[in-house]
Each structure stands twice: as structure tokens, then as C-alpha cells.
Amino acid sequence: MATIESRPAINVGDMVYAWTTEDKIAKKAECGGAVTGLLKYALSNKMVDAVLAIKKGQDIYDAVPTIITNPEELADTAGSLHCGTVLLAKVAQKFQESSPGRKLAVTVKGCDLMALHEIAKRDGVDLSKLLLIGVNCGGTVSPVKARSMIQDVYQINPDIVHKEEIDKGQFIIEYEGGHKGISIDELEEEGYGRRSNCRRCLYKVPRQADLACGNWGVIGEKAGKATFVEVCSGKGAELLQKAVKSGVIATAPADPKGIEIRKKVEGAMVKLGQKWRKKDFTSLKTDLWNKIAEETSRCIKCYSCIENCPVCMPVSGNGADTKSLMVEPGALPPSPMFHMRRFAHISDSCVNCGQCEELCAMDIPLALFSHAIRSEADTAFEPKLGRPDYSN
Ligand code: FAD
Ligand code: SF4
Ligand code: SF4
Numbered sequence: 001m002a003t004i005e006s007r008p009a010i011n012v013g014d015m016v017y018a019w020t021t022e023d024k025i026a027k028k029a030e031c032g033g034a035v036t037g038l039l040k041y042a043l044s045n046k047m048v049d050a051v052l053a054i055k056k057g058q059d060i061y062d063a064v065p066t067i068i069t070n071p072e073e074l075a076d077t078a079g080s081l082h083c084g085t086v087l088l089a090k091v092a093q094k095f096q097e098s099s100p101g102r103k104l105a106v107t108v109k110g111c112d113l114m115a116l117h118e119i120a121k122r123d124g125v126d127l128s129k130l131l132l133i134g135v136n137c138g139g140t141v142s143p144v145k146a147r148s149m150i151q152d153v154y155q156i157n158p159d160i161v162h163k164e165e166i167d168k169g170q171f172i173i174e175y176e177g178g179h180k181g182i183s184i185d186e187l188e189e190e191g192y193g194r195r196s197n198c199r200r201c202l203y204k205v206p207r208q209a210d211l212a213c214g215n216w217g218v219i220g221e222k223a224g225k226a227t228f229v230e231v232c233s234g235k236g237a238e239l240l241q242k243a244v245k246s247g248v249i250a251t252a253p254a255d256p257k258g259i260e261i262r263k264k265v266e267g268a269m270v271k272l273g274q275k276w277r278k279k280d281f282t283s284l285k286t287d288l289w290n291k292i293a294e295e296t297s298r299c300i301k302c303y304s305c306i307e308n309c310p311v312c313m314p315v316s317g318n319g320a321d322t323k324s325l326m327v328e329p330g331a332l333p334p335s336p337m338f339h340m341r342r343f344a345h346i347s348d349s350c351v352n353c354g355q356c357e358e359l360c361a362m363d364i365p366l367a368l369f370s371h372a373i374r375s376e377a378d379t380a381f382e383p384k385l386g387r388p389d390y391s392n
Contacts, residue, residue: 009237009241010231010237010240010241010244011237012231012232012233012236012237013231014230014231014237015217015228015230015254015259016229016240016251016252016253016254017032017226017227017228017229017252017253017254017255018032018037018213018226018227018240018244018249018250018251019033019034019037019222019225019226019250019251020032020033020034020036020037020248020249021037021247021248021249021250022075022248025074025075025078028075028076028078029078030079030080030165031218031225031226032218032222032225032227033078033227034213034226034227034249035078035107035133035213035227036074036075036078037243037249038211038239038240038243038249039051039074039077039107039133040071040074040075041239041242041246041248041249042131043071044071047103047105047131048103048104048131049069049099049102049104050067050068050095050099050103050105051067051068051069051074051077051104051105051106052066052068052091052092052095052104052105052106053065053068053077053106053107054066054086054107055076056076059161059162060081060161060163060164061083061143061146063081063085063086065086065088065091080165082139082140082141082165083140083141083143083164084140085140085141085142085143085354087111087112087115087310088106088107088108088112089111089116089125089353090115090119090310092104092106092130093119093124093125093310096125096126096129101129102129103130104130104131105130105131105132105133106131106132106133107133107134108132108134108135108209109134109137110134110137110201110204111137111201111203111351111352111353113132113134113206113208114203114208114351114353115310115311115351115353116132117208118310118349119310119311122313124313131210131235131239132206132208132209132210132211133209133211134206134207134208134209134211134212134213134232135212135213135214136205136212136213136214136216137198137201137203137204138194139193139194139195139198139201140194140195140198141171141194141195142358145192148192149187149192152192153182153187153192154173154182156173156175156180157175160175161173161174161175162176166184167181169183169184170182170183170184171184171187171193195354195357196276196280196354196357196365196368197352197353197354197357197368197371198354200273200276200280200352201352202274204266204269204270204273205230205266206232207232208232209232209233210232210235210236210239211229211231211236211239211240212229213227213228213229213230214228215227215228216261216262216265216266217254217255217258217259217261217262218258219255219257220255220258222252226252228254228258228262229251277375280372281375281376284368284369284372288369288372289336291369292336292369293336295364295365295369296333296334296336296338296339296364297333298333298363298364299332299333299334299338299364300332300333300361300362301327301332301338302361304359304360304361305355305356305357305359305366306342309355309356310351310353311346311349311350311351312342312345327341339366343369343370346374347370347373347374347377349374350367350370352367352370352371352374353367354367355367356370
């Protein structure tokens with residue numbers, strides 16, 4: 001085994017298997033615990049002032065965004081919550097607004113990253129003060145839907161489920177007295193499974209982060225016990241190198257066959273996302289405006305979709321409240337223009353994070369409309385970017 005001093009330097013583009021050397025983290029972690037081990041190293045060694053990650057709350061349906069400043073508390077955030085549909089981008093923005101200049105490490109999925117970049121374009125966040133630890137993402141399941149899916153399809157009381165995982169294409173639950181797995185394809189055919197925006201998502205490996213971490217591609221004796229880490233930036237390389245040197249993270253070269261498998265799975269997931277886009281958008285093609293008018297006629301104007309969108313930032317001018325200018329005051333449901341203005345405003349930048357739809361009090365498929373408009377605009381106006389054409 002190579003001594004620490006004789007280890008080769010870690011560079012951008014490297015792919016390694018990595019795992020924590022701390023038992024407390026390893027026990028709770030999703031696979032190798034590299035993510036939590038790296039976050040803890042960064043916080044303990046003052047590379048950052050705080051960490052933003054997700055912690056399990058009351059149960060597996062309750063994902064709680066948490067700011068941590070005590071490294072000993074980081075083990076509480078280990079493990080993946082697939083019913084955690086929260087977007088951390090706006091929380092990171094709020095952290096920077098309230099603590100200017102302080103450095104924050106954040107665990108990010110693809111949609112968090114895209115949202116952070118859109119917020120940065122609007123000067124809402126300083127990316128240089130963020131350390132971004134990416135996690136691959138096959139998708140999340142809405143907690144409300146997950147409960148009814150477990151009740152109706154698994155025929156198990158959702159309250160007794162204490163663990164869930166996604167493995168080999170199955171959503172698996174563990175409960176008092178047993179466990180049960182059903183293929184995600186099957187669940188989705190029955191109208192359950194991942195959120196519809198996640199099905200259409202093509203950003204599976206978050207390479208705009210400093211490190212992209214996941215379980216795809218970990219094979220052989222390390223399967224389930226190591227994290228596959230792709231080094232995506234100099235900052236990421238420095239963090240991994242230092243953590244390995246200090247002994248809190250151990251690594252081994254990624255198996256070339258594992259690298260190949262990961263590439264194939266990523267490709268298959270992107271194709272599946274394209275298939276879902278085609279399916280969802282084709283049904284809207286001839287009737288988008290009528291569908292928007294029909295669905296939004298349930299709107300109670302709670303403003304949740306506006307408040308939670310990472311891209312929509314209405315700014316007030318001359319002291320006026322922009323929201324009140326959006327549509328005739330007091331009218332319910334509001335005119336479809338209440339929604340059309342937002343769709344138009346974000347048509348070049350909707351990141352398909354799904355927050356508008358997930359948090360809509362009236363279950364209006366807002367992300368579907370907004371994503372369809374964004375994709376249509378990309379296809380029509382930016383074909384040079386080589387984006388796939390979903391229009392036929
Ligand atoms: P840990 O040390 O256990 O740390 C996990 C980190 O993830 C913690 O920082 C925690 O706060 C954070 N986290 C937990 N739940 C969420 C959430 N809902 N949203 C944001 N952050 C969260 N890897 C793949 O290779 N393929 C996949 O299809 C895939 N799908 C995933 C779907 C979801 C919703 C999540 C959260 C992760 C997914 N991953 C996927 C990544 C994988 O599950 C592990 O997170 C990754 O391999 C790191 O493992 P670890 O043991 O180092 O992480
Ligand atoms: Fe994951 Fe994409 Fe869904 Fe975000 S939109 S939770 S990155 S699948
Ligand atoms: Fe209307 Fe739903 Fe938006 Fe609330 S979240 S304003 S109900 S569309």
C-alpha cells in the first residue's frame with residue numbers, strides 16, 4: 001500500500017473510490033460516507049465556516065435543511081433521503097445574505113447547482129464563497145405521494161417504514177418485520193415513483209460542483225462501501241487531497257469496469273429523461289394555453305410558487321409591491337396572466353427543480369408548463385447549443 005507521502009496528487013478529472021475512516025459516519029452513510037467525511041474535514045479545518053446539508057427529521061418523509069457549525073454534528077446528516085424534495089439553493093442564498101463573507105459548504109443535486117448558477121447570474125449568490133459537494137441524482141419522490149404509494153401499492157402502513165433506498169432500479173422500503181422492493185418503472189406506470197420534473201431531468205452527475213459523488217460504478221468488494229468520486233475542480237481536488245493526507249478519507253483507484261458501467265447508467269438515465277420529456281411535452285403541444293387556463297383556474301393565489309422559485313425574482317420599483325402589480329387585486333382565481341407573466345419571466349432560465357409544483361397548495365402542474373415553455377424556447381431560439389429537439 002502506498003504511504004501518504006508517496007500517493008500521487010489528486011487532479012481535476014480523476015475518478016476514485018473513497019470512504020470515511022470514521023465509524024460513526026460510516027454507520028449512517030449511504031455508501032462510503034465520503035461526502036460527510038469531506039464536509040467534516042472542510043469544517044474542522046476552517047476551509048468553510050458552516051455546512052448546509054439535509055438531516056432526517058420526524059421520519060423518512062421529513063428532510064430538514066440544516067446549517068451546521070459544529071463538526072461533531074455532521075454525522076447526523078449522513079445518508080440519502082429520497083423523499084427529500086427540498087432545494088438548497090435559496091437556503092444558501094439566504095445564508096450569504098445574513099452572513100456576508102462567510103464560507104459555506106453545501107451538498108448539492110443537479111437542480112441545486114443549476115439554481116445556484118441562475119441566482120449567481122442575478123448577483124444573488126457569490127459562488128466563490130461556496131464549496132459544492134455534488135451528489136448524483138436519479139430523482140426524488142414527493143413525500144406526500146410516497147406515503148400514498150407505500151399504503152396503496154406496497155400495502156404497508158407508511159408510519160412503520162423506517163428506511164428507504166433506491167437500488168438496481170427498485171424503490172425499497174424497510175419496516176418493522178420486513179422489507180419490500182418494487183421497480184421504479186412499474187411504480188411510474190401506475191402514476192407513483194419519482195416527481196414528474198425528476199423524470200424529465202437530464203442532470204444526473206453534477207459536474208459543475210467541486211466534486212461529484214455517487215454510488216454508480218462502485219463494483220467488486222467495495223460495492224456499497226465506497227463512494228464514487230469524480231474530481232471536478234481545483235477546489236475539489238484540494239479538499240480531497242488534504243482529507244486523504246490527514247487520514248479521514250481513504251481512496252482507491254476506481255475500477256475501469258466500474259467507470260464504464262457508471263457512464264452507461266448515466267447515458268441510460270439521460271435517454272429515459274428525454275423519453276419522459278417527449279411524452280409529457282407532446283401531450284401539451286397542441287393545447288398548452290388552454291391547459292394552463294384550465295389547470296390554473298384552481299389557483300388560490302397563495303404566492304408559494306413565486307416565493308419558492310429560485311429563478312423568479314420580482315423586484316419592486318419606486319417602492320411599489322411588485323406582487324400586487326401582477327394581477328387585479330382581490331380576484332380569485334386570478335387571471336391566467338398571473339401565471340403567464342411568471343412563465344414568460346423565467347422562460348429562458350427555468351431549471352426544472354419542481355419547487356413550484358411540489359409546493360403548490362392546489363396541485364397545479366406548474367413545473368410541467370414552465371419546463372415545456374423553457375424547452376420549446378431552447379429548441380426554437382438556441383438550436384446551436386445542440387440541445388435535443390423534443391418537439392416531435
Ligand atoms: P453520505 O456521507 O451518506 O452523505 C449524504 C449527503 O447527502 C449528506 O450530506 C446529506 O445531507 C445529503 N442528502 C441526503 N438527502 C438529500 C436530499 N434529498 N437532497 C440533497 N441532499 C441530500 N447516486 C448515484 O450514483 N445514482 C443515483 O441515482 C443517485 N440518486 C440519488 C438521489 C438522491 C435524492 C440523493 C440524495 C442521492 C442520490 N445519489 C445517487 C447519491 C448517493 O445516494 C450518495 O449520496 C452518494 O453516493 C454519496 O454517498 P456517501 O455515503 O458519501 O454520502
Ligand atoms: Fe434530482 Fe434532477 Fe429531480 Fe433535482 S430535478 S431532485 S437533480 S432528478
Ligand atoms: Fe396558485 Fe399554486 Fe402558485 Fe399558490 S402555488 S399561487 S395556488 S399556482
